[in-house]
Amino acid sequence: MRALRKTSEGPGLELVEIPEPVPGWGEIKIRVERTGLCGTDLHIYRWDGGAPGAMTLPQTLGHEFSGVIVELGPGVEDEKGAEDLRLGQRVSVEGHVVCGRCRNCRAGRGHMCVRSKGIGVNRDGAFADYVVVPFENAWVQPDTIDAELAALFDPLGNAVHTCQQATLTGQDVLITGAGPIGIMCVALAKHAGARHVVITDLNEDRLDMARKVGADRALQPDAEVLREAMVELRIREGFDVGLELSGAPSALQMLVDFCNHGAMLALLGLPTKPFAIEWGKVITHMLTIKGVYGREMYDTWYVATFLTETSPELREALRSVITHRFTPDQWEEAFATAGSGRAGKVMIDWEK
Template identity: 60%
Template sequence: MRALVKAEAAPGLVLKDIPEPNPGPGEVKIRVLRAGLCGTDLHIYNWDDWAASMLKPPLTIGHEFYGEIVEIGPDVAEGDDGLKVGMGVSVEGHVVCGRCRNCRAGRRHMCIRTNSIGVNRDGAFADYVVVPATNVWVQPPAIDPELGAIFDPLGNAFHTALQTPMIGEDILITGAGPIGCMAAAIAKHAGARNVVVTDVAEFRLDLARKAGATVAVNVAERSVRDVQNELGMREGFDVAMEMSGVPSAMADILDNCTHGARIAMLGLPKDPFPIDWGKVITHMFTIKGVYGRDMFDTWYHMTFCMESSESFREAIRGVITHRFAAEDFEEAFAAAATGTCGKVIMDWSK
């Protein structure tokens, strides 16, 4: 089969023929139809310090995907309540141990021994991939391959957004990357009053507007405070989601949130940075770090919202800006690296 492989500890990837995998006990084999490019994949392509510390070549990469079950391994429940050949599925990319305290307490997304598909084990930039049956998420007919391929990043956005109720609230989202734009669509769908998204890239700010942002602000040109005044907000934002990993964005959040605001942080900073903890304390902010998806509560929310609303589905689809054949992976990675893009999708079906 075709597979996009990190063949050696150096920059670049190779599309090559490798043997098809076979499912072992508790596993299923999936034919990959669509796969999304993630920032993690760019790190691996460039072979930076993080990638070198996490991945041992040779390895097939890729973790955002949708496909069709083609084979079920031993010890996997089948029938009306289980998995069947032919089902269209997405996959949770974090494989957990099931034995640590968090796993045994039902907090699998906090597993201390998590390993990741496409990073610590062979991934989905290939014709076929084998994954644990427990990680498979069966999709309803309303979720097509393209939408199903981005449930991993959509889950990041949902997990962040669902840290606090948003009905009638004023929401500040810093960072208009694909996940920030998805979060804007979620906030709008959830009944927020104002959804303000900040960035410095006009291309991505335009994506945020299309996704449902009330206002998308280029903070290189005007301040969040000015936007508050324009919207008639007297006290500041009730909820903030930090999606950029940029220190100045966190400073903007602390300066523009009302007392008692709830702040969820998903964006990973490149380096440590200072925070005005005096303001955090005196303004009684609640700050929550968010990583991955809540397994599997987030998945239910994603599927139910997508299944029940065509307008929401199309708002999320609008975040996809580039589509490439698998053979054109170099162009796909180049597009993802420019920053003038939303989600980049590769087609493995042909």
Template identity: 60%
Template structure:
């Protein structure tokens, strides 16, 4: 089968023929139909220090995908029940494989597993014709979710998990960072009934995506301040909620300087380096700050699916974040588009 492989500890990838994976006990084999590109894949392609510390080549990469179950291993519940798997089902997959034994796993907090392995990073991934994953990681998709939407449930889950940390109904929401996940968060905030949704960035291209996704105002902070936007919107005291999606230190400063007392702040963006925070302001303004990683397994997945099923408008807002589509053979162009910054979500077609 075809597979996009990190063949050696060096920059680059190779699309090569490899043996089709075998399905073990408790696993399912999935024929990949669509796959999304994310920052993790770019790090692996470029082979930076993070990638070198995480991967052991050779390895098939890729973790955002949608496909069809073609084989079910021993010990996996099968049948006609709602929660049982069958050959032919269309599915997305949670990319974090947990140990099931640590305190958090045993307490039902699987997203906080201390021994998490990642598909496409620590084990062979989904940039291939077929991938084998634990049956417990499979999420069956309803008919309302088509292949390209199903392929981006992993990053959409990041946005949903972040949004789950903060109350948004009738609130003024600030989102710093208009990358794909920030734009998805804008669509979620709008869908959840926020009063104003303000998204900041310095890329006009991505700010345009944020407007399409549902931002009330998309602000180029190189040209206008967040405080000026507050005045334009008639806000009296500051934002009630903030979601930091960029990892940029100045974005955190904008949040702390523009939120009202008692605001809820959720942090998803990973910074490249440590940076200082005005903890005096955090304390005196009584901010609640929550770090967020991955998805809440599987509560986040239910919220994503229910919102997608219930609203065509929301589905199309999320689809609008997908800007580039490539055949699997054109993977180099796909990676260049994703690295350019003038894109939203990039999806590769493995079906043909």
């Protein structure tokens, strides 16, 4: 089968032929339909960030994907909770494989497992014709969710998890970072009934994408421009909710400066290094800052599916985040596009 792999240390990947994987105890085999490119994949491709030291080479990349179950491994049919798994079902997959034994896992907080392993990072991933995963990680999708939408559920889950940290209905929401997840947060906030949603980013192409999914204002991260927008929208005391998706130090400070006293700030964007913020304002304005990682396993998956299957408008808003589609043979162009900063979500179609 085809597989896009990291075969040696340093920049680059290789599309190679390897044997099809065989599911072990409690695993299922999935024929991959679509995969999305993530920032993590770009770091592995470039061999920078946290990629060196995180992988055992050679290894197949890919953790945002959808596919069809083609084989149930030994023991799966006897496992509790596997009764709904059948051949031919379309699934999305939770990318974190958890230990099940640490305190967080046993308390139902698997997304905070201290021994979590990442599909496509710590074990072979889905940039391939087939992949095997633990049966617990498979999320069966309803017929209304096609292969492309199903492949979005990893980043969509991040967006849902971030948005769930605060009440959005009737609130003024400021989002920093208009990458694919930030744009999804705009669509989710508007779907939840937010009063106004304002998003900032340096990239005009991505700001335009945010406008198309319902942002009331999509702006450059400039304090004066933001103040003018607040006047126009009659936001007098500050934003009620801040969602940080960029990882930029200046973005968090912007949320601190422009959110109302008592606001909730949810942070999903990962900074590249430590930085200072104005803690005096955080304390005196009684701001709540909460870090967000991944998806709640598996409550976020339920919410994401329910929201998506019941709203054609939301489905189309989310689909608009996909801006480029490639075949596996075009993987170099796909990675160049994803790394250009001008694309939304880049997809690879493994059925071609």
